[in-house]
Amino acid sequence: MKAIVKDKAEPGLRLMDVPEPSIGPGDVLIKVLRTGICGTDLHIRDYDAWAQQAVRAPLVLGHEFAGEVVETGPGVTDIAAGDLVSGEGHLVCGKCRNCLAGRRHLCRSTVGLGVGRDGAFAEYVALPASNVWVHRSPVDPDIAAIFDPFGNAVHTALSFPLVGEDVLITGAGPIGIMATAVARHAGARNIVVTDVSEYRLELARTVGADLALNVAQDTVEQGQRRLGLREGFDVGLEMSGRPEALREMIANMTHGGRIAMLGLPSRDFEVDFARIVTSMITLKGIYGREMFETWYAMSVLLERGLDLAPVITGRYPYRDFDAAFDDAAGGRCGKVILDWTA
Template sequence: MKAVRLEAVGSISLREIAKPVPGPDDLLVRIEACGVCGTDRHLFHGEFPCRPPVTPGHEFSGIVEEVGTAVSGFAVGDRVTGDPNIACGRCGQCHAGRVNLCSNLTAIGIHRDGGFADYVVMPRKQAFVLPADLKPTHGAFCEPLGCCLHGVDLAEVRPGSSVVVLGGGVIGLLTVQLARLAGATTIILSTRQASRRALARELGATASVDPTATDVIDAITSPAGLMPGGADVVFECAGVCETVEQSMRLARAGGTVVIVGVTPQGMKAEFEPFDLLFRELKVVGSFLNPYTHRRAAELIAAGVIEIDRLISRQVTLEEAPRVIANPPAPGEVKVLVVPAMG
């Protein structure tokens, strides 16, 4: 079969490798779609730990082609989405219910072969059935939506909340939709791309800010701004130093900042501890998708999350290495790798 292989930091190419064989508790899944994530680019640049050589791709869905001898509840032909984050179930973090912080966490597409391939093998406990009539491309959004759900859970967005979302990529635009569903009445998105700002307003943002044309802090928090005094909740979804630093200044006194975006490992950001103390800010990290993948799949299956307008383009496996090795195109939200196109 064909698979995109990250051989080492800075080295990625399409290879012909053996088709994987499922173990007793596994499913063999023919990939229908796999999303290119910012984390995949971090892997390529050595900014996120992984175990090359490996096939990346952790946002995938497909059709069950073979079930292991000990598997029940799944049948050949089922459309499934895969939660890539495999917790050990034995360590202290797992016993405390914090499976995303598992001491022995193994991630499909990072530590073991993932979805930028014709096929992937995954444990049955990581698989969730999707409706047979769901668009094949939609299942690939369950993993990023699950990560956003965890962030919104941590933020405790309530009806009437005011929210700022920093970053207009797929994570920011999914977070806008979830904040709207949670009852936030004011949602502001800040991003450089005009097309993303327009899309955010169509998806539920009440306003948007261009950080290249105005001072974001002043535009939002000043007495004449969009949210005088700041927001109840700020979601940092861009994963860059500038927005991480902005996030704490955009929250109101007593507000919450949730760091959802993946920053390059080793990046530093400045903040003023006195400000966190004096305004009693709650700053939390949101890592992965603990117990949210099924909810994400159900939301997508129910059609309450707009997916199609988040898909910028679909590419073949042959094109995938070039996409991963290069920055996103201007205005691009999500690129899907679709093996059947090749």
């Protein structure tokens, strides 16, 4: 089968013929229909410092996907050939304290699909049935392919109650844009989104931001005044991983404000812990999705009218993966999709 592979310990990717994966008891074989390009995939293509530490070539990339079940292994009873599915890309041990307590998203032995083992940028992918999410309601395959990052957005945005709250979202990448749509759907009062890309700020406006603020030109404090906020933001969703973004968020939170942090910094940096203490601000780290409560919430949000279509801005046949990766890396985009049926 064809697959996009990090074949050597150097920058670049190749489209190669690789063996089709086999399945055993409890496994599911899936014909891939669509995949989404993630920032992780861009790091692996560039073979930066993180990728050099995290991956070993040869490796089939990809963890955002939707596909059709073609075969199930012995013991799989609730998934059938023909089902449209997505995959939870965090494979857990099932034996540690957190796994046994039903907190699989906190497993210390998590292995990432397309990072620690061969992934879904291929014509077929195999997964344990426990990592397969069946779409019981109709969903466009393009949307089903981005359930992984959509789950990051939902997990982050719904970490704290949003009804009637003033929300600050720092970082208008695809996940920040999806979080904006979720916050609007969930009943936030005012939503301010910050970035330095006018293209992505416009996407944020499209999905419901009350104010999309270019922080190269204006400050968050100025945004507060523009909306008439007197005491700061109730909820912060930090999606950028940028030191200056978190610092400005902390400086503009109300007393007792709550911050969910998904953006992954590239280095250590200082924050104003005195402000965090004296303002009694809550910081919560977010990684991945809660299995599978977040997935249930995602499906329900879509069933009740949440529209993610504006987030997808690029669609390419998988053979044009180089152009698709360039598009995703360029910054003037939302989510970029590879079509494995074209």
